[in-house]
Amino acid sequence: MRIVSYQDVEANEAVPGVVQRVVIGPEHGAPHFAMRVFELQPGKSTPYHTHEWEHEVFVLSGLGVVRRENGETPISAGTAVFVEPNEIHCFTNSSNEVFRFICVIPTTTDGPSQPACEIPPSQPQS
Amino acid sequence: MRIVSYQDVEANEAVPGVVQRVVIGPEHGAPHFAMRVFELQPGKSTPYHTHEWEHEVFVLSGLGVVRRENGETPISAGTAVFVEPNEIHCFTNSSNEVFRFICVIPTTTDGPSQPACEIPPSQPQS
Numbered sequence: 001m002r003i004v005s006y007q008d009v010e011a012n013e014a015v016p017g018v019v020q021r022v023v024i025g026p027e028h029g030a031p032h033f034a035m036r037v038f039e040l041q042p043g044k045s046t047p048y049h050t051h052e053w054e055h056e057v058f059v060l061s062g063l064g065v066v067r068r069e070n071g072e073t074p075i076s077a078g079t080a081v082f083v084e085p086n087e088i089h090c091f092t093n094s095s096n097e098v099f100r101f102i103c104v105i106p107t108t109t110d111g112p113s114q115p116a117c118e119i120p121p122s123q124p125q126s
Numbered sequence: 127m128r129i130v131s132y133q134d135v136e137a138n139e140a141v142p143g144v145v146q147r148v149v150i151g152p153e154h155g156a157p158h159f160a161m162r163v164f165e166l167q168p169g170k171s172t173p174y175h176t177h178e179w180e181h182e183v184f185v186l187s188g189l190g191v192v193r194r195e196n197g198e199t200p201i202s203a204g205t206a207v208f209v210e211p212n213e214i215h216c217f218t219n220s221s222n223e224v225f226r227f228i229c230v231i232p233t234t235t236d237g238p239s240q241p242a243c244e245i246p247p248s249q250p251q252s
Contacts, residue, residue: 001194002208023206024182032232033159035182056150056161068127080149082128104230106158
C-alpha cells in the first residue's frame with residue numbers, strides 16, 4: 001500500500017505554469033491506470049490536443065474552463081469531467097487562484113507531452 | 127464529454143452510512159476504469175475486504191484511517207492511497223465530519239459488494 005500526500009510528490013512542469021505530480025503510477029506498481037494531480041497558475045492551460053486515450057478528471061479547487069470542439073464550460077471544485085478517447089480538449093485556469101484537479105489515464109496508451117493550448121479560451125463579452 | 131458535479135449524481139448507500147456515486151463509469155462510455163466518490167458518515171467504514179483489483183484513492187475532505195493487514199494510517203485531504211490487488215483494506219471516518227474520497231477501479235474486474243468492515247479500527251491508547 002502506498003500512502004502519500006500529493007504535496008510530497010515530485011512536481012514536473014509539463015508546460016510553463018502547469019505542474020504535474022504522478023501520485024500513483026506504474027512506478028508504484030499500479031497495473032492499469034495512473035493518477036496525476038495538476039496545478040495550473042492563473043491564465044495557464046493544458047495542451048489543446050487529442051489522443052487515443054481517455055481522461056477522467058475531478059476538480060479539487062479553484063475555477064477553470066474545459067474547452068472542446070463545440071464549446072467550453074466553467075468547472076469548479078466537485079466537477080467530474082470525462083474526456084472521451086480522441087476528443088479534443090484543454091483545461092484553463094480562469095481565476096486568480098491556483099486551479100487544481102486530478103486526471104486519471106490508462107497507463108498502457110499514454111503518449112508524449114504536446115505543446116500548450118493552441119486555441120486560447122474565448123474572450124469575455126465587452 | 128461528460129461534465130457533472132458529483133452532487134448531481136445519484137447516490138447509492140453501499141453499506142449503512144457509506145454513500146457511493148459513480149461520477150464516471152461504463153454507463154458513460156468509460157472504457158477502462160470508473161471514478162466513484164464516497165462519503166462516509168462519522169464512525170462508518172467501507173468493507174474490510176480483499177479482491178483481485180486495485181484501488182486508487184484520493185481524499186477530498188475530512189479525516190479518516192486506512193487499515194491494512196499490518197496496521198493503519200491516518201489520512202486527510204490531499205492524501206493519495208494505492209491499494210494493491212489482493213491487499214486487505216478498509217477506510218474509516220475517524221472524525222465528526224463527513225469523510226469524502228475518490229476511489230478509482232478498473233471496470234473489467236469489479237465484483238459484488240461485501241459486508242462492512244469486519245475489524246474495527248484499533249482504539250486510542252488510554
